[in-house]
Amino acid sequence: MPDIRVLDKKGVTLRKAMREDGSALLKSFKGEVPNDETLMSIYKAMLCTRVMDDRMLKLQRQGRVAFVGTSTGQEAAIHASAAAFGKDDWIYSALREGGVTIQRGMPIQEYVAHMFGNAEDSAKGRQMPNHFQCAEVNFPSWSSVLGTQLPHAVGTALAMKARGEKNVVLAYTGDGATSSCGFHSAMNFAAVGNAPVVFVIIDNGWAISVPSSKQTASSSFGAKAKAYGMPGIDVDGNDAVAVFDAVQEAAKRARAGGGPSLVALRSYRMGGHSSSDDPTRYRDDEEVKYWSQRDPLLRMESFLTKKGLLSEAQRQELSTALVDEIKAAIDHAEQVGDPELESLVTDVYAVPPKHLTRQVIDALRIVAEQGDAERMQGKFPL
Ligand SMILES: Cc1ncc(C[n+]2csc(CCOP(=O)(O)OP(=O)(O)O)c2C)c(N)n1
Ligand SMILES: [Mg+2]
Secondary structure (H helix, E strand, O other): OOOOOOEOOOOOEOEOOEOOOOOOEOOOOOOOOOOHHHHHHHHHHHHHHHHHHHHHHHHHHOOOOOOOOOOOOOHHHHHHHHOOOOOOOEEEOOOOOOHHHHHOOOOHHHHHHHHHOOOOOOOOOOOOOOOOOEHHHOEOOOOOOOOOHHHHHHHHHHHHHHOOOOOOEEEEEEOHHHHOHHHHHHHHHHHHOOOOEEEEEEEOOEEOOEEHHHOOOOOOOOOHHHHHOOOEEEEEOOOHHHHHHHHHHHHHHHHOOOOOEEEEEEOOOOOOOOOOOOHHHOOOHHHHHHHHOOOHHHHHHHHHHHOOOOOHHHHHHHHHHHHHHHHHHHHHHHHHOOOOHHHHHOOOOOOOOHHHHHHHHHHHHHHHHHOOOOOOOOOOOO
C-alpha cells in the first residue's frame, strides 16, 4: 500500500495526498483538499487539455497546424497548480501550460486561432504555435528561449509588491530550464527581494532527449530552493490534490508577505518533446509503460468517482461536449484566413519606422505581382 513516504528511484520523498489508484486519500495526508467545485474545475481543465492535445497532434500530422507540444501526462501538475491562483494573479508559462489560459476563462476559439496563427490569433501569427498569451487572464506570452519567463515573473512580482498589491505570480519552468541563467537570476532576485512569486518546476523526466537524472547533481529539484534561501518541496505531480495543497500553501505564503517558494512536481511527458520529436530513439518503452499506469487523468477520475462527484455518463458527456466545441472551433479557424500582411509592423511602434514601412510596401507589391505563398511554404523545419 503506497503511503506519503513512498520514495522514488532517487530516494526523494515526494509529498502525496491520494493513493496511486486514486481510490482514497492517504491517512497520513494532513493538507488541504480542494472543495468539490474546485476539484471538478481542475478535472474539467485536465480533460480539456487531454482532448485538445490529442486533436492538435492529429491536425499537425495532417499538415493543418505547424507545431504542437503536448502536455499529456502532466495535466494534474498543470491544472491543479494553476487552480491555486486567483483571477488577478499573473501566470508565466513554459511550453506545456497553455491550457491554463482556458482554465482561466479564455475562449477555446481563441486557443485554436493561435494554433493556426490566423487573423483571429491574438499574437497575429507572429509566434510559433503553442506559445499562448492572453492579456484578459494575466497570462503573458512565452518565449521559446528557456528560462527567460522567470526573471519577467519576478519583475512582475516585485512590481506588485512595490505597489502594495496583494496579488502573486506563478512562474512555471521545466526541469531542463532549471539549468538556464534565467532560473538562477530569477530565484536569486526573488529571494533577495522577498518577491510574491511561486516557482513551479514541472519535472516531466526529460528535456528533449536529456533525462532529468542528468540535468542536475542536486538530490532533487525541490532541494535547489535551499541555496537561494527559500522553502522548497518535492511533490507527486500526478496527484492533483497534493499539487493543489503544496502550491496553495506556497501561494498563501507569498500573499501574506512571506516571499517566494519553489514547488517541484514530479510527472512524466507521455508524448514526444514536440510534434518534431521521436522519443523512441532515446527512451525505453518500459519507462513509458510504467508511467502510463500512473496516468493523472485516470487517477483523478477514480478519485472523483469514489467521492461521488463523477459518473461514467457524466465523464462521457463532458468529453463529447469538449470534442464538439473543439471541432467547431477548428472548422471556424480554417475559414478565417491569415493575418493581414500590414499587421507585420503594427503594435510595436506608435509610428512604424520608414524602413519597415518600405518592407511592407515591397511585400504587398510582390503579393500583387506574384500572388501569395502557398500555406506552409518556406516553413521553418520544426
Ligand atoms: C536557452 C535555450 N537553450 C536550449 C533550447 C533548446 N530547447 C528547447 S526545449 C528544450 C528542453 C526543455 O526541457 P524542459 O525545460 O524540461 O521542458 P519540457 O520541454 O520537458 O517541458 C531545449 C533544450 C532553448 N529553447 N533555449
Ligand atoms: Mg522536462
